[in-house]
Amino acid sequence: MRTILFVFVTLVIGFAMCGENAVICYYGSWATYRPGDGKYDVENIDPLACTHLIYSFAGINEQGTVIALDPWLDLPDNWGRNNYGKFNALKEKNPSLKTLLAVGGWNEGSAKYSKMAADASLRKNFIDSAITMLSTHGFDGLDVDWEYPNRRDSVHGPADIDNFTKLLRELREAFDKHRFILSAAVAAVEDKAVLSYDVPAISRYLDIVNIMSYDMAGSWDSFTGHNSPLHKGEGYNGREEDNYTVELALQYWISAGCPPEKIALGIPFYARTFTLADPNNNGVRAPSTGAGPAGPYTNEAGFMGYNEFCYKMTTETWNKRFDNSAKVPYAFKDNYWVSYDDANSIAIKINYAKSLGINKMMVWSIETDDFHGVCGQGANPLLKAINNALKGNATPNNATDETEEGANTKPTASPVISTSTSAPNPTASTQFVCQLEGFAYNPQDCTSFYRCIRDSKGALVPKKFQCPANLYWSQNDLICNYSYLVQCNLV
Structure with a gap:
């Protein structure tokens, strides 16, 4: 009877989660500490723009217990900022909003999670403490962001794959008693995902599978490349990295056994920047000597928030190009080269995802959208582009001619009612x-x-x-x- 009840509750929750469009937004809480116009606090979040908000990140200790990584910011204790409370209070403005707490992330590494998942008592500590954390602060679910099973500093190696499945199964059984949502952020491309996941098994226990379909190229490469190309782009010639596309990632996850209605396509609200070895060789797959400029707020070489880069394009002379094969833009200026997504490329990706039966979009992350609207497209143009495309209100331009040498950007999308979907031409x-x-x-x-x-x-x-x-x-x-x-x- 217990098994039947578990299956029934899982099916009911799963059906409710899978039946509607969803915009799943990660919020990087450290944006509170950014300077000037880059500062993004909970008060900056539009609770009507996302169906799910995920607070990033909590972590675990050596006993597997879920803990706040920034207690002063996250908790109310000892005159803390109580971001957890403020975050969940957003549901007062949007009763349909679901809030989740993400545990893990890149900086947490893999070792602690590898140890926890391999030990029954540590798994129990993790699950019990997660339930306490969610219940105490009013979250609706947990997002498991273990980066990554059987990779990086993993302790148990290949055993992580089955242990991760076991952890999700036990979480599912415990969460169903509380009607908590369970999601996970997972590697996108096949040659990485096969090292970490039993796809059919984890898909059985997860309500949402957040595909991290970005960072497919970056300053760690010796050549320029797209951060999140939909298809293979210009200059691709059969190398292993040429398989790093949104198209192939989604096809892999579906063919491996993940139901498309559970998949959330990850859309980056940031750019990857490169330094060209030769400013005159500025196409896709041009030789690169390393990271390009950092943004003034995120302050990370090789990385720039969309808000940072779109402002550069409105105040500086950048040459914008559109890769008609990959269906994403890129831009260059002097010896700098930048891969990014705009409203047009996002709409193209969403239309492709919808053709596969995918109706959920995931955002990393909302605090690097142009939330002040300084680039001439209104506030949060990328988030608006996602909502418009999901509703069928955007008609993207799939083939955009190159701009003239030395010009700034030009319109690359058909209009939508709520916001301009193209970059301006100043x-x-x-x-x-x-x-x-x-x-x-x-x-x-x-x-x-x-x-x-x-x-x-x-x-x-x-x-x-x-x-x-x-x-x-x-x-x-x-x-x-x-x-x-x-x-x-x-x-």
Whole structure:
């Protein structure tokens, strides 16, 4: 009878989880400590933009007990910030919102999790303490982010594969009594995933399988490459790394036995940066000497949040390209080369995922979206692009011509109602006079707008942006929108 009840409860929860579109958003809590406009606290989260929010990260101690990694930030004790409480209070603004606590992450390593999963008493400590943590602070579930079973500093090696399955099975049995959600973040590409997972087995116990379909190239490589290409791109010629694509990752997980309705496609809200060995050789798979520039907020060489890079593209002269094979953009300036995703490439990926029966999208991570809306697309343009594409409100442009040499970005997507899905094309204006910093409507043309910034001498300088075709600039909403939703007052 107990087995029947377990199967029934699992099926009921699983059906409820799998039946609807989902936007699953990781929140990196350390963004609280970032400087200036990069600071992102719980109060910055839009609780209506995601169906699931995952707080990153908790960890474990040597006894397998789940612990807060930043007690002052996470907990209310000893005059702490109580981020756990604030995070779960977001459900007061959106009662449908589900919150999860992620345990693990890259910095936690693999060794402690390898030891814990191999020992029955440590697994029990992990499960019991997880339930206490979730219940005490009001989370709806747990996301297991062990990076990775049988890899890195693993203690038990190949035994991790079965031990991970055992851990998830025992979590599932315990969680069903509390109706907790159970998800996991997993390696995407086949040659890494086969080292870590029994895919059919773990899929049986998980409600959501978060596929980390990014970091497919980076400054650790000796050549430039796309962070998260949908398909094989320009310059691919049969090397092992050429199999690192979203397409092949999703096909592997489905063919290996993971139901597509449980899969959440991971979408990066960040760029990978490279330094070119030769600035004149600036295509995909061009020789690289290492990491490119860090962003001013994330401060990590070879990495830049979308908010950091889109601002660079609006204030500096970058050459943008679109890889028509991989269906993602890249950009270069001098000896720097950057791979990133924009609203258009995200919509293309989502349409492909939907064709496979995948209706869940995962975001890493919301604090590097353009949450202040400084790049001319309104606040949180990537998150809005995901929601629009899931609802079928975005029609991406699958083939984009290259921009002219020395130009900034140009529109690469068809319009959607809630936000412009293309990067703007800023040009200097000699006629418009800025009154204040920020965005301003063009009194002579409703299809364009200005952003006023200060130059090195502190003077206000206007940069002109063009909305995508058929859209008008809305000064009230600070986005490009359909003309019938915008009041256009020309001089």
